[in-house]
Amino acid sequence: MNNALQIVYLIPLLPLLGFLVNGLGRNYMSKTLISWTGSGTVLASFILSVWVFLQVKDGNTYVAHYFDFIKVDKLVIPFAFKIDQLSSLFLLIITGVGFLIHVYSASYMHEENRGHYGRYFSYLNLFVFSMLLLVMGANYVILFIGWEGVGLCSYLLIGYWFGNQSYNKAANKAFVMNRIGDLAFLIAIFWMISKAGSTGFAEVFSVAKGEVTGQSFTGFDITMITLLLFIGATGKSAQIPLFTWLPDAMAGPTPVSALIHAATMVTAGIYMIARSNILYSMAPLTMDIVAWTGLATALLAASIALKQNDIKKVLAYSTVSQLGFMFLALGTGAYVAAVFHVMTHAFFKALLFLGSGSVIHAMGGEQDIRNMGGLSKKLKITFWTFVAGCVAIAGIPPFSGFFSKDAILLSAFEKSPVMYGIALFTALLTAFYMFRLLFITFTGKFRGTAQQAQHLHESPAAMTLPLIILALLSIAGGWVGIPEVFGHGLDQLSAFLRPAVASLPHAHPVSHETEYALMGVSTLLVLVMILAAWFMFRNYQRKETAGLAKWLENKWYVDELYDFLLVNPLHKLGGWFRSVADPRLVDGLVNGVGKAVQYGSRQLRLLQSGQVGSYVLLMVLSMVLFFGIQFFLRK
């Protein structure tokens, strides 16, 4: 059976082929062919992923080794894929949600011309390829290749409409911020190589556990490696302090935001930490930092989302906030809960983004929710699927978000009640801002122009079908991880993931009554928040904001702070280099070499006097010199 798994290389290879075909043939192929190639390759990968999932369902794991990628002295980094429960789950999410988004894109991007359409699909396929590489790699180096690949694709797709300069700036911002994290990741890899002599997951973990004689990590090593990896994760997964790129990344087409900046790429950091759970469990200090960073990000982003008026910005901050929740789960040792939330979040956030895309499509490119309202009558499918997404993210049973969020809240409660309090408050904010978005957009009176009102229409089937499927997943996706209190054996996800990832057992497990009480309290409060949102925003009227709301609307001025602290000084430094260091130092050096040669040769030219006597004199003198060297200096 294991030999059959050797062909998993097809899973990333097919999207890569799709990328090549679409990228090279974009000017020759029809749009229909392009979209079929793009979606078809991902669908094939999805089918293979399902097959892989069935293979590993019973606890098998397999490492498919292909060739030695890097071989220097004793360091061997193989090109190998690790197929286990964790990676197969991510494979399903990436290819499954990815396929739906490809189908959606085929319709959403239909107004682009052929060359750009092909470019879009080739980037999308390249992204899927990189993401698959990221989750399948059997060592940190392969993971890092995928990590960089998704960063590149994110950059390309954010700047997809490159005619707009501010979009290009957003793409640059995303790329540079990711780069900061990537540097830390790279240092962590080097650290591992120097201490463990390997980057393979299995090898590094066995060294960390002290199972290998001759090599071992000190506590300091583990703390530093995990911290550096975490910094890498904060870049990719948009956590404090590197989160500001994600809201700006909404410059890309909406399906891209759904695929890359909500469902898959931004969860790479969570995947990486869940994959390294053995290391993290050995570094309590890092765990605390991860938990508090996640919590702070969740709260900060949720507070900003309360006052955003761009439909995609709200969802972007919501994504940052949910990612914060996942890090909170990781930091409290609930790795399974984090992975669970990645899965449910992929469903409902992709749904919400695609729903917002459908709204934007109907509004003819309008993204400001203040100009919407009352859309529920015209966009019935979009509305009801959006409701499903909102209910799921708010965490109302039995929708998927409830189960994953409950697992995280429970884990936070077991860690410390303070953490639980903040996390619960953030969850309530989540419910509030999501329903604010829902009510402002879909209820009340239409506030757009008459022309837009004329244009309002439900999206075509290629767009609504993915919405419906994702809505069903958002409702039912959580049922694989129903907590144990409701009955033994219901938490299938933990059982499934156990061979690869297992949550840390808690020192003080809570009683069943407490668990029920926590669930009841959170559900009740969420319902109260939804009602509050209903009363406040059902008939939304535009008005000026002031005070704290103004701070929130301006995102706590974090961007301005970064501009002031880092970006502007760096710009000034760059300006100084351009106006002073470059012309004087670099050019001076280059020109100086030229001038020195010219001057020297002008002087040397004088030796060519044409006087035979002087030539002979020089000849004799140099011969005497050579003889002198020969006889007296050379021994």
Added chain:
Amino acid sequence: MPVINYIYIAIALFSIGVVGVLTRRNAIIIFMCIELMLNAVNLMLVAFSKMHQNAAILAGDLAGNAGSDGQLFVFFIMVVAAAEVSVGLAIIVMMYRNIHSVDINFLNRLKH
């Protein structure tokens, strides 16, 4: 006579030749100085070959052929030097016919 005396005299001759070439401007004198250097070398060749011959005889080689190639070499040099002198003198004669002087400092036209 020890061979060192020959070396001294050859060095003296060679140095006179070099200094002559360097300091004089008259082409004929320069030519003579070149001959002087050549002959200093010849002297050395003869002296060293004689030295080797003596050493060989002392070591028991009574046929006495050792070192004779050095003396043969001297004859070749003398022949070549004679040919060179004839060519060189011819050049100097032509030079005198053209510029009415044998001062080599006038021969710098290639420079211009």
